[in-house]
Amino acid sequence: MPSALKTVPHASHWGAFTAVVRDGRVIDALPIANDPDPSPMLAAIPGMVHGPARIAEPMVREGWLKHRDRNRGADRFVAVSWDEALDLVAGELKRVKADHGNASIFAGSYGWASAGRFHHAKSQLGRFMNTFGGYTTQKYNYSYAAALALLPHVCGTAQPSEGPISSYETIVAETRQMVCFGGLSMKNTQLDSGGLARHESADWLKRAAEAGVRFVIVSPIRDDVPPFLDAMGAAEWLPIRPNTDTAMMLAMAYVLASEGLADDAFLASHCVGWPQYRAYLLGERDGVAKTPAWAEGICGVPADRIASLARESAGLRTMLSAAWSLQRADHGEQPFWALVALAAAVGQIGLPGGGFGFGYACVSGQGVPRSTVSMPTLPTLKNPTDSFIPVARIADMLLSPGGEYEYDGEIRTYPDARLVYWCGGNPFHHHQDLNRLARAFQQPECVVVHEPFWTATARHADIVLPATTTLERNDICAGKRDHTWAAMHQAIEPVGNARNDHAIFCGLAARLGNLEAFTEGRDEAGWLRHMYQVAEEKAAAQGVTLPPFEAFWETGEVNIPTPTKPFVLFEDFRLDPEGVPLKTPSGKFEIYSETIAGFGYDDCPGHPVWFEPHEWLGHVQQVSETPLHLISNQPRTRLHGQNDPEGPSRASKIKGREPIWLHPEDAALRDVTDGDIVRVFNSRGAVLAGVVVTDRVMPGVVQLATGAWYDPAEPGGLDKHGNPNVLTRDQGTSRLGQGPSSHSALVQVERYRGNLPPITAWQATEGSA
Ligand SMILES: Nc1nc2c(c(=O)[nH]1)N[C@H]1C(S)=C(S)[C@@H](COP(=O)(O)OP(=O)(O)OC[C@H]3O[C@@H](n4cnc5c(=O)[nH]c(N)nc54)[C@H](O)[C@@H]3O)O[C@H]1N2
Numbered sequence: 045m046p047s048a049l050k051t052v053p054h055a056s057h058w059g060a061f062t063a064v065v066r067d068g069r070v071i072d073a074l075p076i077a078n079d080p081d082p083s084p085m086l087a088a089i090p091g092m093v094h095g096p097a098r099i100a101e102p103m104v105r106e107g108w109l110k111h112r113d114r115n116r117g118a119d120r121f122v123a124v125s126w127d128e129a130l131d132l133v134a135g136e137l138k139r140v141k142a143d144h145g146n147a148s149i150f151a152g153s154y155g156w157a158s159a160g161r162f163h164h165a166k167s168q169l170g171r172f173m174n175t176f177g178g179y180t181t182q183k184y185n186y187s188y189a190a191a192l193a194l195l196p197h198v199c200g201t202a203q204p205s206e207g208p209i210s211s212y213e214t215i216v217a218e219t220r221q222m223v224c225f226g227g228l229s230m231k232n233t234q235l236d237s238g239g240l241a242r243h244e245s246a247d248w249l250k251r252a253a254e255a256g257v258r259f260v261i262v263s264p265i266r267d268d269v270p271p272f273l274d275a276m277g278a279a280e281w282l283p284i285r286p287n288t289d290t291a292m293m294l295a296m297a298y299v300l301a302s303e304g305l306a307d308d309a310f311l312a313s314h315c316v317g318w319p320q321y322r323a324y325l326l327g328e329r330d331g332v333a334k335t336p337a338w339a340e341g342i343c344g345v346p347a348d349r350i351a352s353l354a355r356e357s358a359g360l361r362t363m364l365s366a367a368w369s370l371q372r373a374d375h376g377e378q379p380f381w382a383l384v385a386l387a388a389a390v391g392q393i394g395l396p397g398g399g400f401g402f403g404y405a406c407v408s409g410q411g412v413p414r415s416t417v418s419m420p421t422l423p424t425l426k427n428p429t430d431s432f433i434p435v436a437r438i439a440d441m442l443l444s445p446g447g448e449y450e451y452d453g454e455i456r457t458y459p460d461a462r463l464v465y466w467c468g469g470n471p472f473h474h475h476q477d478l479n480r481l482a483r484a485f486q487q488p489e490c491v492v493v494h495e496p497f498w499t500a501t502a503r504h505a506d507i508v509l510p511a512t513t514t515l516e517r518n519d520i521c522a523g524k525r526d527h528t529w530a531a532m533h534q535a536i537e538p539v540g541n542a543r544n545d546h547a548i549f550c551g552l553a554a555r556l557g558n559l560e561a562f563t564e565g566r567d568e569a570g571w572l573r574h575m576y577q578v579a580e581e582k583a584a585a586q587g588v589t590l591p592p593f594e595a596f597w598e599t600g601e602v603n604i605p606t607p608t609k610p611f612v613l614f615e616d617f618r619l620d621p622e623g624v625p626l627k628t629p630s631g632k633f634e635i636y637s638e639t640i641a642g643f644g645y646d647d648c649p650g651h652p653v654w655f656e657p658h659e660w661l662g663h664v665q666q667v668s669e670t671p672l673h674l675i676s677n678q679p680r681t682r683l684h685g686q687n688d689p690e691g692p693s694r695a696s697k698i699k700g701r702e703p704i705w706l707h708p709e710d711a712a713l714r715d716v717t718d719g720d721i722v723r724v725f726n727s728r729g730a731v732l733a734g735v736v737v738t739d740r741v742m743p744g745v746v747q748l749a750t751g752a753w754y755d756p757a758e759p760g761g762l763d764k765h766g767n768p769n770v771l772t773r774d775q776g777t778s779r780l781g782q783g784p785s786s787h788s789a790l791v792q793v794e795r796y797r798g799n800l801p802p803i804t805a806w807q808a809t810e811g812s813a
């Protein structure tokens with residue numbers, strides 16, 4: 045009998061695709077025909093969906109089942125039936141709610157989960173918890189938490205980081221020079237949160253270069269220069285010591301201030317605080333003028349080039365940009381604020397192709413023309429508790445319930461989290477200082493995790509509920525930075541005994557009494573149609589007619605028109621500062637913020653300043669023991685921890701370990717070469733990694749991307765695989781933003797001479813079904 049072959053339209057964070065299915069198994073994931081730049085990550089999909097890391101049955105940790113112990117991360121799991129598992133979870137939710145209140149249920153559950161708006165895991169969890177009385181959530185994201193806290197004080201909105209930012213159309217048409225702190229890392233444009241249909245960033249950047257835009261890429265890693273811009277002769281690479289961009293920005297502003305190049309009219313009409321900042325730049329209070337020579341000593345970029353770049357920026361239509369990475373660092377608020385202040389002094393904010401923007405090329409859609417129509421979403425309803433922690437303070441919360449901390453002008457206390465619930469995220473991927481996180485995970489009374497895969501987070505849970513992947517359900521893919529919505533047709537039946545997160549929450553809600561509130565009587569098909577129709581009505585109110593749901597579902601995608609006039613960030617405010625003021629206290633850009641100054645934070649004063657990061661290459665004593673700055677950037681071969689065991693990520697491993705990039709001088713000093721295994725360590729922990737020697741990374745800097753599945757030889761011991769978060773520091777950016785500061789860490793590297801232990805993180809855990 046011929047085997048049944050079918051193709052279905054589907055989509056992921058890394059692109060829309062056609063799933064090829066034979067005999068109930070996904071055998072291929074082919075890019076759609078009109079994607080100009082599809083991601084190689086699609087190749088990982090079949091192997092992931094049917095791979096050995098899938099969780100087949102509900103599992104409970106033996107020590108928790110028998111005597112409620114907290115020995116997480118080093119225990120066996122036993123399979124239970126769905127009814128038993130749901131009874132256990134419902135029982136714990138009921139108990140914690142009755143004894144400690146809803147705020148003791150921590151279900152912030154940060155994470156990217158999968159594409160698809162209905163089955164979006166965190167939304168399902170949020171809606172379930174909100175109809176159960178609420179929970180403690182996490183505020184903001186790991187991507188740009190410091191920016192989200194800072195920018196409303198400075199610009200009245202976080203839009204310069206969240207988007208929309210000035211569109212590439214205006215850059216192609218008007219920009220002459222684009223200065224990119226943190227570069228334009230094309231690896232990062234493979235994906236977007238919520239999913240995307242087509243990859244357009246590279247096309248836009250090529251068009252800009254063809255139109256004559258010159259790109260200045262300021263970054264410790266040469267791969268942040270798009271190779272095609274290099275080949276076109278349109279890019280200059282300025283290597284910079286990590287975490288020192290603020291010094292360079294201050295020096296550029298100093299040149300403008302001291303050479304009469306600052307746009308004094310714009311600074312007076314649209315900004316407050318230039319006089320205070322200018323005094324700081326000129327060294328009038330601290331006696332240190334922030335000259336290019338001063339900055340060179342800190343950041344390593346030649347003083348002459350800093351000065352000429354400042355003069356060129358004032359003379360040419362210049363777009364100043366910074367990657368989100370710059371603020372995932374100690375005092376990460378400062379480079380973002382300093383860039384706004386620099387752009388204010390240049391005076392081109394609100395002009396087409398000028399001003400500033402954060403996050404160009406950090407994800408696929410940032411800067412790409414996007415529609416203004418709201419996408420279909422699952423309403424998560426209101427959280428009755430209002431309880432939250434800043435996103436990256438999870439370990440602090442677990443280790444010090446009731447502890448006080450400061451955050452954006454408030455003194456707050458950590459809730460007493462008794463139950464931790466994760467659905468759609470992987471803190472043992474994303475959080476800093478994993479050995480500390482593992483200790484923090486011993487604190488709660490119960491940890492529940494929904495996962496398709498045996499991630500390190502699943503391994504640190506008490507109750508593990510196997511979730512489906514997107515291929516096992518129907519959904520609508522829509523990203524807020526996209527202009528195409530894609531239908532995601534179910535391709536296969538659930539693998540093993542996996543269930544949709546939605547079905548799992550229905551099972552719990554039936555036991556807890558919130559089923560009707562949670563579902564409103566709709567099933568998957570009912571919700572998809574309903575969500576689409578709500579979006580369709582909103583679009584109609586904006587004069588945009590969308591095809592009916594059936595037509596969308598049948599064709600597989602709908603293209604939403606983008607505005608005909610290219611978007612320019614702050615254009616309205618530039619044209620009419622009195623009539624359309626910013627939502628800051630002054631109604632203007634705040635180069636000096638009385639509000640922030642009033643908080644009295646010594647780690648985030650009233651205007652941008654240079655701070656030495658807690659760990660950096662300029663600290664002589666630190667560098668004697670840990671002489672290398674660790675850049676744990678986003679991986680080119682996967683999405684965070686997703687897809688690590690398959691496809692391009694698997695192929696990139698060296699003797700099974702994550703690759704680490706070392707400059708030839710640093711490799712020679714350690715007598716290591718391509719393919720060797722090294723131990724990378726500091727006071728927080730140690731990991732193994734496989735050496736790549738390359739001059740694409742600066743001397744003194746190493747790149748070990750995020751996402752290798754955490755694989756400790758024993759709890760707290762050597763990570764055999766190379767997860768950089770064993771080495772990063774778990775400390776808020778400042779009291780203002782409390783964002784993660786993963787890009788500020790020093791390490792040492794040495795040849796590893798021991799026996800190579802096998803990687804076990806990609807297999808089902810011991811005791812699995
Ligand atoms: N050192 C360092 N650390 C970093 C960063 C850095 O630059 N350096 N970057 C940070 C940033 S910006 C981010 S955004 C975070 C990302 O951190 P995360 O978003 O937590 O990472 P992911 O690996 O995407 O985790 C998502 C998890 O959801 C699971 N999942 C997928 N679909 C479903 C589903 O339908 N249901 C359920 N229940 N689960 C599902 C996946 O299997 C995966 O394990 O990492 C942060 N960590």
Ligand SMILES: Nc1nc2c(c(=O)[nH]1)N[C@H]1C(S)=C(S)[C@@H](COP(=O)(O)OP(=O)(O)OC[C@H]3O[C@@H](n4cnc5c(=O)[nH]c(N)nc54)[C@H](O)[C@@H]3O)O[C@H]1N2
Nearest residue numbers: 187226231232262265286287367368369406677678683684
């Ligand atoms: N392939 C792939 N793409 C992704 C992701 C992924 O997991 N895989 N994750 C997505 C997510 S969640 C996010 S938030 C975005 C994040 O986007 P970014 O924040 O831009 O991500 P990174 O890759 O950490 O950083 C970009 C570059 O900044 C440089 N850099 C780091 N520190 C410094 C510094 O102090 N100064 C300067 N000048 N440069 C520095 C590094 O060389 C790095 O390559 O990426 C998204 N895109």
Ligand SMILES: [Mo]
Nearest residue numbers: 185186187188
């Ligand atoms: Mo992110």
